[in-house]
Structures are given as C-alpha cells and as structure tokens.
Amino acid sequence: MSKHIKSSAPADNEAILGILNNSEDMLKHIYIAYFPMVLQLVLSNNGSEHDAKDIYQEAIIVLYSKVRSGDFELSSKLKTYIYSICRRLWLKRLNQMSRFGGSIHDFQEYMPLENDLVNHEEKDIQFDKMEGALNLLGEPCKTIIQDFYIYNRSMQDICDKFSYTNADNAKTQKYKCLQRLKKLFFQQK
Amino acid sequence: MSDIELLKVIEKYLNGEMSIDERIRFDMLRRDNADVDSKLKEHQQFSDCLKQYGERLQFEHILNEIHQEIDVEALKEELVSHPSWIVQLWRDHHSKISLAASIAIFAVLGTLFFTGYLKSQSQESTVLDLRKRVESYKQSTDKFRRSTDALLKDMNSGTRGTNNGKYSGTGFAISSDGYIVTNAHVVNDADSVYIQNAEGDAYRVKTIYSDPIYDVAILKITDPAFKSLKALPYAFKKAKSDIGEDVFTIGYPKNDAVYDKGYLSSTTGFNGDTIRYQVSIPVNPGNSGGPVLDNKGNIIGIISGKQTQTDGAAFAIKSSYLIKAIKAIPADSLKGKLNLNTNKSSIAGLTRTQQINKLQNYVFMVKVYNN
Numbered sequence: 340m341s342k343h344i345k346s347s348a349p350a351d352n353e354a355i356l357g358i359l360n361n362s363e364d365m366l367k368h369i370y371i372a373y374f375p376m377v378l379q380l381v382l383s384n385n386g387s388e389h390d391a392k393d394i395y396q397e398a399i400i401v402l403y404s405k406v407r408s409g410d411f412e413l414s415s416k417l418k419t420y421i422y423s424i425c426r427r428l429w430l431k432r433l434n435q436m437s438r439f440g441g442s443i444h445d446f447q448e449y450m451p452l453e454n455d456l457v458n459h460e461e462k463d464i465q466f467d468k469m470e471g472a473l474n475l476l477g478e479p480c481k482t483i484i485q486d487f488y489i490y491n492r493s494m495q496d497i498c499d500k501f502s503y504t505n506a507d508n509a510k511t512q513k514y515k516c517l518q519r520l521k522k523l524f525f526q527q528k
Numbered sequence: 529m530s531d532i533e534l535l536k537v538i539e540k541y542l543n544g545e546m547s548i549d550e551r552i553r554f555d556m557l558r559r560d561n562a563d564v565d566s567k568l569k570e571h572q573q574f575s576d577c578l579k580q581y582g583e584r585l586q587f588e589h590i591l592n593e594i595h596q597e598i599d600v601e602a603l604k605e606e607l608v609s610h611p612s613w614i615v616q617l618w619r620d621h622h623s624k625i626s627l628a629a630s631i632a633i634f635a636v637l638g639t640l641f642f643t644g645y646l647k648s649q650s651q652e653s654t655v656l657d658l659r660k661r662v663e664s665y666k667q668s669t670d671k672f673r674r675s676t677d678a679l680l681k682d683m684n685s686g687t688r689g690t691n692n693g694k695y696s697g698t699g700f701a702i703s704s705d706g707y708i709v710t711n712a713h714v715v716n717d718a719d720s721v722y723i724q725n726a727e728g729d730a731y732r733v734k735t736i737y738s739d740p741i742y743d744v745a746i747l748k749i750t751d752p753a754f755k756s757l758k759a760l761p762y763a764f765k766k767a768k769s770d771i772g773e774d775v776f777t778i779g780y781p782k783n784d785a786v787y788d789k790g791y792l793s794s795t796t797g798f799n800g801d802t803i804r805y806q807v808s809i810p811v812n813p814g815n816s817g818g819p820v821l822d823n824k825g826n827i828i829g830i831i832s833g834k835q836t837q838t839d840g841a842a843f844a845i846k847s848s849y850l851i852k853a854i855k856a857i858p859a860d861s862l863k864g865k866l867n868l869n870t871n872k873s874s875i876a877g878l879t880r881t882q883q884i885n886k887l888q889n890y891v892f893m894v895k896v897y898n899n
Contacts, residue, residue, distance in 0.1 A: 363590065366590065366591075366594065367594045367597075370591065370594045370595070371594065371597070371598060374595075374598055374603075375603050375607070378600070378603055378604065378607060379607045382604065382607055383607075383619075384619075385619070385620060388600050388604055392595055392600075396588065396591045396592075396595070399591060400584070400587065400588075400591075403587070444619065462580070465577055465581075466580075466581050466584055469577060469578065469581045470581070484578070485582070488575060488578045488579060488582065489578065489579065489581070489582025489585070490582070510536070511532065514532045514535045514536060515532065517535065518531065518532070518535065521570075521574055524574070
C-alpha cells in the first residue's frame with residue numbers, strides 16, 4: 340500500500356558532511372526531502388500534520404546533535420534512521436495520548452533505537468526547565484540574559500539598549516539577573 | 529567577596545579575560561577553596577545549558593522557516609487520497625466498531641433466544657406422530673353425555689362402535705387369533721383401547737406389550753364377541769427392502785379405510801434413524817400404525833410419522849424391528865405362541881384392488897380413550 344514518495348534526497352555522506360559543516364542549505368535539502376515520509380507515517384497513524392511537524396523537527400534535532408557529538412555511525416540509510424526516530428517518537432506520543440491501538444501502520448523499514456533518544460530526552464527536560472525559568476524571570480532580566488548569553492551581544496550594546504548609565508551598572512544588573520535565573524532553574528522540579 | 533563579585537571573576541576566568549598573573553592566583557584559590565571550585569563548575573554547566581538552549585531555539589526557528597516553504601496541504605492531499613476514508617475510519621475507530629458489533633450480535637442473539645425464535649427454528653423440521661385427535665371430543669357437554677351413553681350401550685351389546693375416542697390410529701392383525709400391532713405412541717396413556725374393523729364392528733383390546741424405542745405396541749382383542757380371523761393374507765418381510773420399491777398402505781385418517789401408495793425413498797428415517805424407512809406416501813394423522821406393504825403383499829413396515837415442513841417424507845418402522853419387538857414380548861404375556869407368517873403372502877399375484885379387498889378385514893382403526 341505504501342506510496343512511493345518522489346523526492347531528490349541528498350546523498351547520505353554529503354548530508355552528514357553538510358550537518359557537520361553547519362550548512363543551512365543542506366539542512367533545508369534534508370528537511371524537504373524526508374518530510375513527506377514522516378507526514379505519511381503520522382497521518383496514517385492517527386496524527387495530524389501538526390503532529391508530523393513536531394515529530395519530524397524533533398527527529399532532525401536528534402539527528403543533528405547525534406552527528407555533531409561525533410559518535411554517529413550511519414549503519415543504515417539516513418532515510419531509515421530518520422524514519423526510525425520518527426516512528427519511535429510517534430509511538431511514544433500515541434501512548435501518552437492513549438490513542439495507540441496496538442499496531443502501527445508502517446511505510447518503511449526501520450531499526451530499533453533505544454539509546455539515541457535518551458540523551459535527547461534529558462536535554463529536552465533541561466531546556467524545558469530553562470524556558471520555564473526564563474519566563475518566570477520577567478523583564479528586563481530575560482532580555483538581558485538572552486542578549487548576552489544566547490545572542491552573544493556585547494555588554495555595551497545591552498547597556499545602550501536599556502539605557503544604563505554605564506556598562507558596569509549593566510553588568511551588575513546582568514549578574515543579579517543570572518543569579519535569580521539560577522535560583523529559579525534549580526528550584527524547578 | 530560577595531556572590532556577584534565571585535560570579536564576575538568566574539566569568540572573567542572562563543572567558544579567558546584574565547591576565548596570566550590573575551589566572552595563577554585564581555587557580556590557587558580554586559585549589560584551596562572547594563566552594564569556589566564547585567561554584568565555577570556549576571556556572572560553567574549552567575551557562576553551557578543556557579547557550580545550548582539558545583542554539584536550540586535558533587535551530588527550531590530555522591526549521592520552522594524551512595517548514596513554511598513546504599506545501600503541507602498539497603502533500604497531505606497526495607498522501608491522504610489513499611488509504612480511503614473507510615480504511616482510515618476503521619483504523620481510527622476499530623476498537624469501538626468491534627465493541628459495537630459484538631454488542632449488536634449479542635443483542636440479536638439474546639433477542640432471538642428470549643423470543644424463542646431459535647427454539648422454534650430448531651423444531652421446525654421434526655417427526656410428527658400420526659395419531660389423530662378426534663374432533664368430536666370437543667362436542668358440547670350435552671352431546672358428549674349422549675354419546676358416552678351410546679358408547680356404554682354399545683359396549684354392552686358388544687359389537688357396534690362409535691367414534692368418540694380421544695385419539696385414533698391404525699393397527700393390523702399379526703395373527704389370526706386376535707393379536708394386533710400398532711404404534712406405541714397411539715396407545716400411550718390410554719385408559720381403554722378399542723379397535724374397529726372395516727364393517728364398523730368394534731372390539732375392546734388390551735395392550736399387552738409396548739416398546740417405546742421401536743414405537744411398537746402389541747394389542748390383544750379381549751372382547752368375547754371376537755371370533756378368530758381367517759389365515760392372514762400377508763407375510764412379514766424379514767429382509768431389508770430397497771429404495772424405489774413401490775409400497776402402499778391402508779389406514780384410518782378418517783372413519784373409513786383410506787388407501788395410499790408411494791415408494792420407498794430412503795433406507796433410513798429422520799436424521800439417519802436406522803430403525804425406520806423413509807417412504808413417499810401421503811399420510812395424515814390417523815395413519816399411524818398402518819401397514820406398509822410391497823407389491824407382493826409383504827409387510828415391510830409400519831407407518832409411524834412424517835416430517836413436518838417436508839412434503840412426502842413419511843417414516844415407517846422396518847418390519848425386521850417389528851419382528852424383533854414381537855420376539856421381545858415376555859412369554860407370560862402371551863397365550864400360547866405367537867408365530868408370524870414370514871414365508872409367503874397369499875395375495876402376491878393379485879391385482880391391487882383384490883389385494884386391498886383381502887387386506888381390509890385385517891386392518892383396524894385403533895381408538896384410544898383416556899380422561
């Protein structure tokens with residue numbers, strides 16, 4: 340029953356190289372090539388296109404962090420790897436929603452993936468906590484922290500943006516914010 | 529040193545903004561003060577996490593931008609056109625559908641069971657005993673009393689009969705000295721049994737043997753008015769008869785003898801019953817117990833019933849079982865010996881009309897009275 344999805348997927352070794360070089364073009368290429376496969380999987384198993392998008396993006400993130408961590412060995416086709424992650428993620432999601440009927444309608448071959456997702460899940464939990472802490476932090480702290488630590492802006496830029504009288508004041512303010520953020524982060528369960 | 533100042537220093541250290549001198553001093557501080565060291569590690573981890581979180585956000589942003597470029601609707605259209613909606617419906621709801629279906633089946637079966645539909649279905653085709661319930665039983669009290677009086681009178685005078693028995697069937701002589709055979713179901717629960725011959729003479733009989741398995745009953749005429757019959761014109765066939773043989777019967781589905789003919793259609797009866805033949809003869813209530821004869825005037829069986837809902841399927845107990853049943857009669861129930869003529873019938877060469885003429889005097893209506 341599986342329909343052949345026509346798409347010009349990049350060669351697997353090129354794709355891996357592109358990921359390592361942080362090539363945005365390659366990311367786009369990969370993303371567009373394999374999305375229909377995942378959409379088909381999710382739609383055929385009680386999901387919507389929004390579910391498919393969520394699952395697929397999560398899988399791409401897993402792939403990227405795996406490749407960049409250096410211990411990625413492509414033992415099968417990249418397509419199979421992505422499909423297997425998505426399948427696994429979607430099964431988990433179905434179970435959480437108790438909509439899993441006991442069997443999944445497959446379109447591709449897949450392989451068991453137990454360990455690849457553990458790291459990812461741990462990180463996800465941390466990121467969720469970080470997001471929660473940042474949201475609780477409130478302004479202007481949140482923006483100062485984001486500008487400095489995430490967007491790598493200089494202290495002088497931040498100082499100008501928030502009209503602090505001098506960079507030292509801004510710095511002190513930043514450290515106060517950071518301390519509060521730490522507190523909030525570690526308080527969260 | 530306050531926490532904030534410490535943080536400042538740690539950050540400076542981590543970012544490599546310290547001079548070599550400061551660095552060496554801070555390294556010494558770290559060695560000496562475990563608290564400072566752990567604070568540094570914690571800060572390092574935390575800022576890494578923050579950084580990765582930032583990267584993740586950016587990455588997701590990029591992914592979303594790429595996603596915008598995909599025409600999801602078109603893709604969906606292409607993918608969803610099959611499987612068809614009915615398959616999809618089944619996939620989404622198969623547990624519910626299965627549950628509903630099983631409830632429906634249960635409900636239907638339950639309803640059928642409780643309304644007795646199943647029961648009547650299974651009984652639809654059965655064997656109907658052919659003893660006749662006599663209509664006059666339903667006469668008014670007045671009439672009933674009158675006819676009972678008449679019966680009593682007749683019984684005293686001994687010969688002329690009436691037809692107000694409750695049930696009636698057919699029977700025929702198996703010896704010239706007054707032994708009659710009929711079906712056991714004809715004389716079941718009888719208080720008194722009479723037989724009536726073709727001329728209308730009735731005699732009181734006694735049931736001396738009844739075999740409910742072969743459905744055979746042997747009666748003996750006890751009436752003093754009875755005089756011995758002439759030698760029986762027919763013989764009893766020991767061997768099995770074959771399919772296709774022409775057979776005929778005489779019975780009393782009404783007050784006068786009725787002749788019917790047909791053929792032997794199967795060597796087994798209802799549901800493979802080996803005691804009986806299946807014969808294709810139009811029979812009616814009242815025929816029960818009548819003889820089934822072949823062309824040569826041999827008795828091959830006794831009519832015992834017919835299948836409901838099936839035309840032309842009557843059943844006759846095989847003569848071999850009749851002989852068996854007769855042999856099983858305890859000797860002290862009999863006066864003398866009961867010998868069946870199994871040799872040759874005396875009406876073998878006659879025409880059917882002549883055969884019937886001869887036979888008629890040996891076939892009786894069996895009338896059963898009970899309260």
